[in-house]
Every structure is written in C-alpha cells, then in structure tokens.
Amino acid sequence: MTRLWARLSLGQAGPEPHGMKAGTKMTDVKIKRALLSVSDKTGLAELGAALAQHGVELVSTGGTAKALRDAGLDVMDISDLTGFPEMMDGRVKTLHPKVHGGLLAVRDNPEHVAAMNAHEIGAIDLVVVNLYPFAQTVAKGADRDEIIENIDIGGPSMVRSAAKNHASVAIVTDPTDYAELIAAMNETGGAITYDFRRRLAAKAYSATASYDAMISQWFAFADQQQFFPDTLAITAKRGEELRYGENPHQKAALYIPVGPHGRGIAQAEQLQGKELSYNNYNDADAALELVSEFRDGPPTVVIVKHANPCGVATGATLLEAYKNALECDSVSAFGGIIAVNRPLDGPTAEAMCDIFTEVVAAPAADDAARAAFARKKNLRLLITGDLPDPARNGLNIKNIAGGYLVQSRDNGRVTQDMLKVVTKRQPTTQELEDCLFAWTVAKHTKSNAIVYAKDGVTAGIGAGQMNRRDSARIAAIKAKEAAETYGWAASRTVGSAVASDAFFPFADGLLAAVEAGATAVIQPGGSIRDDEVVAAADEAGLAMVFTGVRHFRH
Numbered sequence: 001m002t003r004l005w006a007r008l009s010l011g012q013a014g015p016e017p018h019g020m021k022a023g024t025k026m027t028d029v030k031i032k033r034a035l036l037s038v039s040d041k042t043g044l045a046e047l048g049a050a051l052a053q054h055g056v057e058l059v060s061t062g063g064t065a066k067a068l069r070d071a072g073l074d075v076m077d078i079s080d081l082t083g084f085p086e087m088m089d090g091r092v093k094t095l096h097p098k099v100h101g102g103l104l105a106v107r108d109n110p111e112h113v114a115a116m117n118a119h120e121i122g123a124i125d126l127v128v129v130n131l132y133p134f135a136q137t138v139a140k141g142a143d144r145d146e147i148i149e150n151i152d153i154g155g156p157s158m159v160r161s162a163a164k165n166h167a168s169v170a171i172v173t174d175p176t177d178y179a180e181l182i183a184a185m186n187e188t189g190g191a192i193t194y195d196f197r198r199r200l201a202a203k204a205y206s207a208t209a210s211y212d213a214m215i216s217q218w219f220a221f222a223d224q225q226q227f228f229p230d231t232l233a234i235t236a237k238r239g240e241e242l243r244y245g246e247n248p249h250q251k252a253a254l255y256i257p258v259g260p261h262g263r264g265i266a267q268a269e270q271l272q273g274k275e276l277s278y279n280n281y282n283d284a285d286a287a288l289e290l291v292s293e294f295r296d297g298p299p300t301v302v303i304v305k306h307a308n309p310c311g312v313a314t315g316a317t318l319l320e321a322y323k324n325a326l327e328c329d330s331v332s333a334f335g336g337i338i339a340v341n342r343p344l345d346g347p348t349a350e351a352m353c354d355i356f357t358e359v360v361a362a363p364a365a366d367d368a369a370r371a372a373f374a375r376k377k378n379l380r381l382l383i384t385g386d387l388p389d390p391a392r393n394g395l396n397i398k399n400i401a402g403g404y405l406v407q408s409r410d411n412g413r414v415t416q417d418m419l420k421v422v423t424k425r426q427p428t429t430q431e432l433e434d435c436l437f438a439w440t441v442a443k444h445t446k447s448n449a450i451v452y453a454k455d456g457v458t459a460g461i462g463a464g465q466m467n468r469r470d471s472a473r474i475a476a477i478k479a480k481e482a483a484e485t486y487g488w489a490a491s492r493t494v495g496s497a498v499a500s501d502a503f504f505p506f507a508d509g510l511l512a513a514v515e516a517g518a519t520a521v522i523q524p525g526g527s528i529r530d531d532e533v534v535a536a537a538d539e540a541g542l543a544m545v546f547t548g549v550r551h552f553r554h
Helices: 002-009 044-053 062-070 078-082 097-104 110-118 134-139 144-149 154-164 175-188 194-223 278-292 318-328 346-352 367-374 429-443 468-486 507-516 530-540
Strands: 033-038 057-060 126-130 170-172 236-241 253-257 269-272 300-305 308-314 336-340 357-362 380-383 395-400 403-408 450-454 457-462 497-500 520-523 543-546
Touching: 033 044, 033 062, 033 097, 033 154, 044 057, 044 062, 044 175, 057 062, 057 078, 078 097, 097 110, 097 154, 126 154, 134 144, 134 194, 154 170, 154 194, 170 175, 170 194, 175 194, 269 367, 278 300, 278 308, 278 336, 278 357, 300 318, 308 318, 308 429, 318 336, 318 346, 318 457, 318 468, 346 357, 346 367, 429 450, 429 457, 429 497, 429 520, 429 543, 450 468, 450 507, 457 468, 468 497, 468 507, 497 507, 507 530, 530 543
Parallel strands: 033 057, 033 126, 126 170, 336 357, 357 380, 497 520, 520 543
Antiparallel strands: 236 253, 269 380, 300 308, 300 336, 308 457, 395 403, 450 457, 450 497
C-alpha cells in the first residue's frame, strides 16, 4: 500500500481497474435500470423524465417514488424489486441482495452472472442517491432522537457499492451533476462513459466520507463532549483554486468545512477586483478576526500587513478611525488589508483609495463607497455580513512534519475586573482603557508582540521579534517616524499604555517602553523576575497591571 501511494503521489499509474486488461479501454455503459432514492428532490422530476425518454426503468423508494409518480412517470417500488416491504419506519428498504447484488456484480465474471441468474438478480446500471439531511437536522437544533434517525444507512451502502463497481455502474450523489448526466446520455444515446463514471465514483466516496465525518464530529463534540476525540475526522469542500500559494511556485486552494461551521472571511462576498490570493485570504482573515474584537464598540479600523496589524484605531467615525490607523505606520499600510466594523461609507472609501490597498473587508458598503472603489479595478471589496464572534469555540489545526497540532481557539478575553495592579501607582481610568485596547491588539500580533496605544489608537506596533526588548524598540521607532512624517510635536508613545503579549523576562523590555514615554503597562506576569520588573516600573513611576493570561501567536 505504501509503495502504491508513493507511485500515485509521483504521478505514476496505479493498477488497472477490476476486469480491465492492461492497454484496453473501458466501454460505455448503457443505462437500462436506475435506482433513485433522494432526500433532496431538487431536479428530480427533470432527471426522471430524461431517463424515461431513454427507456430507462425507474426503481425508487418512499417519497422519491411518490415525487416521480406525481411528475407522471412510471416507477417500480423497491419492495417490488426485493420482494420485501419497506419496514421499521423505512430503516430497512434497500439493504437486500437484489439491490446490492445488482450493484456489485462484475458483469463479465461468469460466477457473478451465474449467481445473478440463479437468484433472479437484475443489474442496476445507475444509482441516484443523496443522503438524509444529517447536518441540517443538527443545525436546526433537533433533539437527539431526531438526529439519530437522520443518520442514513441504506443510502451510503448503495453509494459505496455503486462507486466500487463503477466499471459497470454510475453513481450520482449531487443534484448539480444531473445536467451533465442528462447531456452525456443524450450525446451517447443513453450510455455513460467510463471516465464520467470514474469521476462520479470519486465524488461519491468524498460524499460518504464527509457524511461519516460529520456524524463522527457530532458524536464526539456534541453528544459526548470529547474535545480531543481518539480520531479527528474533518472534511472540507473545495471553494476555489487560487492563483498560487504564499509564493508563485506553490499551489493553493480555499476549502470550506462540510457541515455546521461559523462564518468568516471564507464566506465573504467579493464585489469587485481580481481573484484573491492565498496571502490575501490569510491577511484578510487576520484583519477580520481583530476587528471583530470591536464589533460592539465604536467605529474601528484595522490595517494588516503580512498577517500583523500595522495600525488599529477607533474614532467617532470610520473616516476618523481610518486616518488614525493609517498614521500609525503609513509605510507598512501600503499594499495592506483593511477591515472595518461598520458599514463602509463614501468618504472613508475615498480616503482608502489614496494609497494602494489590496483588500477591504466590511460588514456592508453603501453606494458611494462602492462607486469609489469601482475606480480601483484591482482593489478587492469583501462584504462579510455579520462579524464573527471573537468568543466562539473551535479548533485551530497546524500542519507539522508527520502530523498535526490541534488546539482550541484563543478566544480568551480580559476585562477590567480581571486586572491586578502590581505597582505603587494606580493607573488612571484612561490608562486602563488604553491598556485594554493595546492588549486586544497584541493578542492578534505575532509574538514577541509589543503594542503602544493612546486614546483608542495604536501608537506603535512591534511584532514577531526573537526578544521582547527589540519589539519594544521597533514599535517606538515606528512611532517616532510617524511623528516626523506628520509633524507632530511628540511621538504618540509619550503618555501611552504598552501591552506585552507575554511576561517581561527581564526589565530591559520594560525600560525600552519607559524610554519611549509609556506611562502604563499591561502584561500577563508570571516571570521569576516579576519583582525586578515591578521594581523598575515603580522607579520609573509607571502603573502596571497583570492579566494572568498570555496571548502567544506564532
């Protein structure tokens, strides 16, 4: 098996399908009998009519048979085929040798043909099945008994049987494939090619795999409250292929989780601009996650570059917030990603058009904003609708060599009543507000993270450094450059609060913040040198609070 997968991964051919000699070509299959059993009746009548036009005998179950008859089509009930009635509230209807024998028999195998003749098993050439609506039942908040009843047994069994024997049987699990099926049969006079059957089989196994994964997840997480089950079954459906990955030599695609899941940047509606890249999605997600922390707050703008915030600000209006966020680091903002927590208006959109911006994400945008962006054909405008809940639960999964690291989302939040003042000087009300604002931004900044903030505006951000002192210095340098650029009398770090995503292991990082003019500090605490750091803060006249919570972000 290992050698086979190695060959496949290198693009080498695998073994020939069962019953197919090397160098031969699989033939088309003429559809003479079709078995239809669907929960989603979309397009069913049209499909049934098209099959009937080709002289296909229709066999069906329960509600599907009724829907076909209501469309004026002749249908054989599954009970007439098997000789057994549907029983046990429909739990047992297709689990029968005359169904699975008709699906699994290898048509050119004499022993199989003899068994079919001996037991009066007729071949089934086409199966059209979509499964009980398990995910929808869970999503609507049904009770446990109803959820269990919506675990399909016969459907997946037929799908797997038909897909295994795709050399002779076609399996359709998705109503969106009906049109292609009808067109294929019209082109061939009622037959289906091997290549099409093979594609349908692959899609069918993906359907049953994702279906079983959803059930597995429900049993583990919802029914039995297992946060880390023995087997983590997760499936996703490809949304779109991207131009490339982080770099042009890498390939990339967007996948959407199958089953109930939260909405985010993956579900945003793109109103204009060229297609999004891997980096666009990654950065837009970072921006949206951070601005969502302020979804119930005042107008807020987040500017992100390379997955790190380079400016965050609140304001009386979105325009004011944008200008303040941009001034934090206008150099990094060039080619950045912007997210806002309010519907986007015309004046703010006009201001955003003054520099090159890759993506803007907003809950909504008025006509004036859309018109402003329409003049920037390469700018992507994403409409997100409601912002994600920053307190939601969920799992983060990271690929490492040979495995995966899985952890719960960092949905921790710090409130003022959780803070512990550890210095002689108590922080002022404004300093506490600035501390919490800076702390929220630091939570979404790569470690080691240092964030200065004043009056609801980031003054300087230092991200991703190998030591905390350098992060503090870099943030201060950026703030000083901004003051020189805009002609301010002093850097915004003067009189600011500074947040550190983890404790200061030494006093040097704190002293760098003191040098920048910070007057208040928020940090987790917990270092063996906390006393040394607190003493340095006291000597400098700073107010310092501990959160008891760390927000590393790698």
